[in-house]
Amino acid sequence: MEAQSHPTAPAGSPTLAALSVEPLLTSEFDADPGAVYERLRRTYGPVAPVGLAGVPVWLALGYPEVMEVLRNESQWRRDVRYWRARAEGRLPREWPLLAGYEVRQMMFMDDEEHRAARRTHHAALGPFQDARSPEGWELRAAVARYADELVGMLAAESGSSGFADLGAQYTRPLLLMVTTKLFGCPVELGDDLVMDLWRMLDGGPDAGPATGRALAAFTRLAAHRRARPGDDLTSYMLLADPELSDEQLGRELFMNAVYLNDITGNMVLNVLLEVLRGNATVRRSLSAGQLGETVNRAALANPPVANMCFRFAARDVRLGDFWVRAGEVVSPSAAAAHRDLRALGSSHLVGPAVSTRAHLGWGAGPHQCPSAARELGGLIVTTAVGRVFDHFTKAELTLPPDQLPWRSGPVVRGLRLLPVRYELATGALPSPRSEVTPAAHGTHGTHGGDGHARGLRAVLRRLMHAGKRED
Ligand code: HEM
Numbered sequence: 001m002e003a004q005s006h007p008t009a010p011a012g013s014p015t016l017a018a019l020s021v022e023p024l025l026t027s028e029f030d031a032d033p034g035a036v037y038e039r040l041r042r043t044y045g046p047v048a049p050v051g052l053a054g055v056p057v058w059l060a061l062g063y064p065e066v067m068e069v070l071r072n073e074s075q076w077r078r079d080v081r082y083w084r085a086r087a088e089g090r091l092p093r094e095w096p097l098l099a100g101y102e103v104r105q106m107m108f109m110d111d112e113e114h115r116a117a118r119r120t121h122h123a124a125l126g127p128f129q130d131a132r133s134p135e136g137w138e139l140r141a142a143v144a145r146y147a148d149e150l151v152g153m154l155a156a157e158s159g160s161s162g163f164a165d166l167g168a169q170y171t172r173p174l175l176l177m178v179t180t181k182l183f184g185c186p187v188e189l190g191d192d193l194v195m196d197l198w199r200m201l202d203g204g205p206d207a208g209p210a211t212g213r214a215l216a217a218f219t220r221l222a223a224h225r226r227a228r229p230g231d232d233l234t235s236y237m238l239l240a241d242p243e244l245s246d247e248q249l250g251r252e253l254f255m256n257a258v259y260l261n262d263i264t265g266n267m268v269l270n271v272l273l274e275v276l277r278g279n280a281t282v283r284r285s286l287s288a289g290q291l292g293e294t295v296n297r298a299a300l301a302n303p304p305v306a307n308m309c310f311r312f313a314a315r316d317v318r319l320g321d322f323w324v325r326a327g328e329v330v331s332p333s334a335a336a337a338h339r340d341l342r343a344l345g346s347s348h349l350v351g352p353a354v355s356t357r358a359h360l361g362w363g364a365g366p367h368q369c370p371s372a373a374r375e376l377g378g379l380i381v382t383t384a385v386g387r388v389f390d391h392f393t394k395a396e397l398t399l400p401p402d403q404l405p406w407r408s409g410p411v412v413r414g415l416r417l418l419p420v421r422y423e424l425a426t427g428a429l430p431s432p433r434s435e436v437t438p439a440a441h442g443t444h445g446t447h448g449g450d451g452h453a454r455g456l457r458a459v460l461r462r463l464m465h466a467g468k469r470e471d
Contacts, residue, residue: 080312
């Protein structure tokens, strides 16, 4: 076979390390990331060098460049060992973003190893996204029931009209309940896991130790379900690949928990926000009962995975107006690329009557969100959003949209809180005291029954109040 020759960067073209970069995560970026993407584009073109906590990375901003990086697997690698600055020990000690990249799980694998891991995930998630399977039916019913219970709790604590934070008092506890249910967490573990996930997701100086603790908790969960299998994702992962060690399964669950909690929760909040702020096309699709399309439109306006995880160049390659060297790092920005799509807003691509499926909210290429996970995420988002508008006769933002506080890290852009003034419909709401029975959970008793439900609810109460304090 003839050896393929690849071009190398011309002498004199600047390396990433040699360029002076502006930090991406500034207060301007927090307030208005769109303005920052625009400026970067005007200055550098569709690919810009930026600094992330002191480390230079290429940010792909243009839709074609982002698609190239997401799709061309042989050029753009996920395995962190391709990262030259890391291999050469040039990353700052205690760099806060490194802890996550060092967790070796499916997202950071390539080729056959990656495809095999995806098959396992797909097989294990499949029953839960399929409405015709008992697990899928049961999960759908549970999401709706949890949503109703949380609204019932709100009514019991704050009355049938008043003020609420749909982040701390609805979306976040809902996603934690779903995770506990889907993963098959017994309550003792659930308590630890829930609290540590919150610490980890909040990021900051404790991110490294919190990641370690969360990983340890998921490893314990893996060992627990190996010994006592149930009808849950953890047990089904083991069925799909009995060779998985507890540590590897713990890592895979950890990554799923990030998507299930943080990303899906942010998607719920982003959809609610687009409706509440009066995004006309989002509202139209919601009132036409097209919840899936509502999610597409909200993802286009504000993708929760704003900037996707790093890809590492396998070889020197031209991207945008620069040469990216082998081993340099690129973050593909869905949020910036969506500006290209929206610029075509009046065209056939994203006209109000036409689907917006060109969005990158689920990623693209070999590492895009697996179809079973997308179904599941879509189901949770549409149920969570649908239940709010079923129960609330009135919900209005109590802050102007441009004053809402955002969490905008290097990857996620999500609301810290979503404060509303609400009025509830005078229909029957489930009493917050009506504990969920093991039979209603449909878990054949593997979750520990009433004790589990009571324990979970106690954790949630604490979280809801902690959320309020922090906000
Ligand atoms: C609305 C909710 C969700 C959104 C917006 C979303 C978005 C994404 C995106 C953008 C990626 C690609 C990231 C990249 O290429 O760097 C991704 C990957 C992934 N997502 Fe989702 N996701 C959602 C829900 C879920 C759920 C519920 C699960 C599992 C329970 C899940 C599991 C995964 C996994 C395992 C990957 C990695 C795939 C791989 O590397 O091959 N996601 N998701």
